Amino acid sequence: MKHKISSLSELQTSALREIVNIGVGNAVTSLSKMISTEVKIEVPALKVELIEKVPEVAGGADTIVSGVIMHVSGDIEGYIMMLLPEEAARTICNIISSEEEVDILSPFNQSLIEEVGHILAGSYVSSLSDFLGLDIKISTPMQTFDMLGAIIDQILIEMSKKAEYALLFDTLFIIQGNRTNGLFLTMFDPDSMDTILERIDKMI
Amino acid sequence: MIIVGMADSAVAKKPAKITTLGLGSCVGISLYDKSTGVGGIVHIMLPSREQARSKDNIAKFADTGIPLLLDTMVDEGAYKHRTTAKIAGGASMFSFNSQTQLNIGERNIAATKRTLKELKIPIAAEDTGKNYGRTIILDTENGELTVKSALKGIKIY
Numbered sequence: 051m052k053h054k055i056s057s058l059s060e061l062q063t064s065a066l067r068e069i070v071n072i073g074v075g076n077a078v079t080s081l082s083k084m085i086s087t088e089v090k091i092e093v094p095a096l097k098v099e100l101i102e103k104v105p106e107v108a109g110g111a112d113t114i115v116s117g118v119i120m121h122v123s124g125d126i127e128g129y130i131m132m133l134l135p136e137e138a139a140r141t142i143c144n145i146i147s148s149e150e151e152v153d154i155l156s157p158f159n160q161s162l163i164e165e166v167g168h169i170l171a172g173s174y175v176s177s178l179s180d181f182l183g184l185d186i187k188i189s190t191p192m193q194t195f196d197m198l199g200a201i202i203d204q205i206l207i208e209m210s211k212k213a214e215y216a217l218l219f220d221t222l223f224i225i226q227g228n229r230t231n232g233l234f235l236t237m238f239d240p241d242s243m244d245t246i247l248e249r250i251d252k253m254i
Numbered sequence: 255m256i257i258v259g260m261a262d263s264a265v266a267k268k269p270a271k272i273t274t275l276g277l278g279s280c281v282g283i284s285l286y287d288k289s290t291g292v293g294g295i296v297h298i299m300l301p302s303r304e305q306a307r308s309k310d311n312i313a314k315f316a317d318t319g320i321p322l323l324l325d326t327m328v329d330e331g332a333y334k335h336r337t338t339a340k341i342a343g344g345a346s347m348f349s350f351n352s353q354t355q356l357n358i359g360e361r362n363i364a365a366t367k368r369t370l371k372e373l374k375i376p377i378a379a380e381d382t383g384k385n386y387g388r389t390i391i392l393d394t395e396n397g398e399l400t401v402k403s404a405l406k407g408i409k410i411y
Binding site for chain 1 (some may be wrong): 259260261262275276277278279280299300305311314345347348358359385386387388389403404405
């Protein structure tokens, strides 16, 4: 890795954070329109973590969530994940489908969550690719309801073949006041970080 | 309760419980020697140390993590020839992966079994494969391994 993450300049760090903020901001605007409900985000936290520590950082390996994962490819490689605690998944399904008793495990609601994740990641990635002038695609989404650690360990395994540390951005989004929240997690591999930083360096 | 993280291991003597959380494609290997009450868990991510770029953490790989766990247990007083294994995990969480690449969960299970065979440690129980996550808890009091899942209930081996 050419750019040691620890040696990121203040300027690079804030540029990165800003780019993710804009991307997630766009994604959340799409979500907000979809469910006609106000959705707020917190400023993304940028973290450099040992890959094996990621489940803890993301909320605990045994936390049960509805997770949607997409693979990012093209000029940069990585993953985008939307992790929703049961309550958040239920709130989103409830608002969209207006079912009274939401069973978040029904095939309909599972694909609904999957599609919400896909739309969010789509607007996120398109804003990233506009901003950075990079060609970035996302895969079809994969959704499951299970323990957080189990959902993401396959991705961490893939990443651990290339790197020791992962650069993560986690953004908490809050739906309907403070009632429920979810997590948007982005991980890029080290080469992709270099690509992104080169673009940023040209801009600043 | 002692918590073993990803690519981590721990050994304890009775009466203690050791757990590792949210195993997906990773495999949790619990070893136990009933005669001394010494037990341990290692949470491996990959089959072999040769596959990784960073080679510092040997608990990450089946072929180095399991011998590490066994050695640590022997240091704590366990008898190698009385030690048995119970294994869990190695799921394939998302079906699409089986087509794009050789399933990592299955490869982790195969490497785990191969390593245990080389070490001549019999497998007393296994709860592996399928498509859901597992949390395991080893009770060093009796060697029981509890396997919990989000939707498939709790099993005790």
